[in-house]
Amino acid sequence: MRLFDTLSREIRELKPREGDTYRFYCCGPTVYGPAHIGNFRTFVLQDVFRRTLEICGLKTFHVRNLTDVDDKTIRDSQAAGKTLTDFTEYWTKKFHKDCDSLNNLPPHKEPSAVGHIPQQVAMIEELVEKGHAYRSDDGSVYFSVSSFPTYGKLSRLDQRELKTGASGAITDDEYEKDSVADFALWKGRREEDGENYWESPWGQGRPGWHLECSAMCREYLGESFDLHSGGVDLVFPHHENEIAQSEACTGASMADHWFHTTHLLVDGGKMSKSAKNFYTLADIEKAGFTASELRYVLISAHYRQPLNFVARDAEGNESFPALQGARQALQRIAKFEKSLKDAAGETPEFSYEDAISLTDRGSFEDAIQALADDLNTPEAFGRIFSAMKAIKPGDLKPEEALREWKGLHTALEAMGIELPAEEEKSEAPPEIAEKAEQRWKAKQDKDWATADRLRDEVLEAGWEIKDTKEGYELCSKN
């Protein structure tokens, strides 16, 4: 598999450092509220990345952290009148439920910042010892950027002029540091932190944000590992600072490869609560769409391209045309899958593990290859649809149909796409079923006026009559 590397700015072949297991770290969510669809673009893409690696024959070791202590978790837990732990556990559960709905494989390890305070403190001690960090008067400890000559290599900081405080986020009276570029490894306890503090050699306080990832990477993946991942916005400062901490501490190169996903836009603009275009999975489901349909949309653009999530139609109504399109496309694939299944006669159970071990993907090999080439999900979809067009299930021998069926499922598993279940045919209320039956009789008698009237009545009641070769079907419109 090949993938673009942010550090070298090249598409590079992925090779595990050790054995046949690819070991990587993904920056996870800060659990202080529901994750939004932009967050999930990243987490879904990371999941497709992992699935592709595994289907390409590698084993993986996937670590993703939970940030459960920072300004926001402390602030919002206090506002909610809960302990930090109760508060973050609540949002962690929500996050896991959403990931599950979206069909993301759970990481092999999911460490949390609060669960790794000793490791973080130990790392700071090493950094202080080695002269890369200093304590300030308020009990905080800062990383000295000037002590780390290659600082900025990931974000090409050496080539930028930092506009100090351009984001408006610096409030330099809060903490005392030598240089604006320095960042906190440990934050001295403040009044507003309440009971959320830990003991350390520098007094009571809590770890800085960047540090947790460095400490947990080291704990579970060692000094050097295969790949580190996150959204583009993490390139600077978060990942830059992680590199500085880790490499200053261990002297070893932190990660061989850096994988960053570009942001999602909503209706061409940034998603924000004030613009009322801020969506969570719950919002999508409330609007009548499924997590699977959202997943389709989230991987419909290449990960290094901005993805424009269209929520409003040309009239400005919030009708989610992107999700409607996804629904149609998924239904088309589902129908094709059904026709392959019919042509094959019987089809076996086919799990993700089966997909990993399958070597003959038939006509869908091309789709897998598109994923293996810099995770080109839109190209993969294109190739799936092209293959579907080329295959005539009715003309295939059962064994050929089975082969294509397995190949299709493998391509879908690689992207984590779940097909919609077949439409419910029965379960219509008796009076609807009765009308449909009367309509069928009228049709047999060629009494078109009566037949059409009954069909319209049934339709108004929310059920659609579809004639088939043998008779008719009743489908719920809901």
Place this chain on the structure above:
RNA sequence: GGCGAGGUAGCCAAGUGGUAAGGCCGGGCUCUGCAAAAGCUCUAUCGCGGGUUCGAUUCCCGCCCUCGCCUCCA
């Protein structure tokens, strides 16, 4: 201001130095009493202006526009 990404059909979105995948929507056709469903099929010269080249959407230069980052936002 600095750095980065991007502008491809109504919408979404791949890709390529030799005249552009795929999906949605829409049109046409087939089938059907009609309809739905299904199948087939049609719809772009790639932001603008130069340059390099036999030839550029693809390379270079300039311009316009959009988006992101510039210290705790995936």
